[in-house]
């Protein structure tokens with residue numbers, strides 16, 4: 023497509039966007055509420071921070087209100103009566119989430135939060151032995167993931183230095199090359215117990231070749247797990263079988279994610295987990311257990327002796343938090359309505375447009391890889407300046423114009439046009455705020 027730098031052109035792209043109606047389903051913050059000044063304060067913000075906290079869907083108040091009403095009206099009977107009986111409240115989430123992560127419904131469950139799920143699944147899938155004890159992560163892993171793997175090593179009597187391998191980008195490079203992960207596994211795979219990477223790096227926006235890494239991990243006899251915090255709802259995933267048509271995931275053993283970013287589940291929302299069905303009925307697998315993982319047919323007999331259900335639910339521990347699940351359901355229904363393919367097509371449209379607008383920008387370096395398969399909707403922009411000062415000053419300037427992005431140490435601005443509610447005009451406003459196109 024031939025792009026132009028004018029606002030009219032961006033608005034023309036919005037007029038042709040078949041998903042433009044979805045924006046009205048969300049509450050867009052007003053400029054002044056997020057720090058915009060002057061006339062920008064009166065307009066809707068260009069909210070480009072869905073990579074951190076997704077927006078609230080308009081239907082959320084009613085959805086949460088309905089559960090509050092049922093609680094008020096039925097008390098404990100709300101578990102079995104009311105609009106959505108709570109005893110099975112989590113069930114519809116499987117069907118809604120399965121296509122988003124490319125899994126079978128029996129492989130997906132909503133529960134806990136990301137780091138908790140990571141620990142729960144590592145309790146089963148990181149079982150170091152004398153022959154195999156290493157966990158492979160990226161050096162740039164999200165701190166919570168680093169703490170989790172270090173403490174798992176410690177839990178098993180190993181030091182992080184002995185057990186945790188942190189793969190680094192090459193000198194002078196920004197992102198870890200997939201080929202370097204594969205090379206490590208080829209050389210040291212016999213010692214690797216677990217490969218645990220993020221599908222999308224939180225700081226750079228890099229999307230890993232999850233199919234290739236999963237295959238290589240399995241090829242050397244390791245377990246492969248993914249942290250999909252920045253991937254779920256952002257890039258197409260195919261956790262069950264990977265490969266084939268478009269999607270990432272490659273038949274991984276397990277994956278975990280949070281729901282407050284692209285899935286718009288709300289602050290601290292309930293996370294999710296995937297365990298491949300080949301593990302569901304394994305009797306040799308150790309696990310930490312709770313009553314929600316027990317066979318539901320026997321759950322209320324209140325007997326001793328854990329009888330795990332033959333699905334990912336065997337890792338579920340507690341009855342789910344209804345009030346915190348309600349917003350997620352509203353958002354997942356919107357994903358379904360929008361259609362994953364249409365969302366991906368719009369996401370690509372917006373990233374290509376933003377890429378074009380950023381070409382040749384002075385003082386701003388895009389550190390997100392350019393390849394169509396190596397990025398989702400997040401752009402990470404390095405802005406030079408003492409102690410991150412350049413990036414922080416730019417961020418403030420953007421904020422004054424009602425453009426909401428975020429900062430990651432030491433000098434990176436993250437901006438994520440999400441296809442569900444962002445517009446091409448939002449993308450244009452980012453470029454205008456960076457001084458790349460004429461202002462309005």
Ligand SMILES: Cc1ncc(COP(=O)(O)O)c(C=O)c1O
Nearest residue numbers: 135136137138164166224251280
């Ligand atoms: C990549 C990644 N991993 C882990 C976490 C921690 O998630 P939680 O606080 O839900 O455990 C985050 C949070 O943003 C994240 O981005």
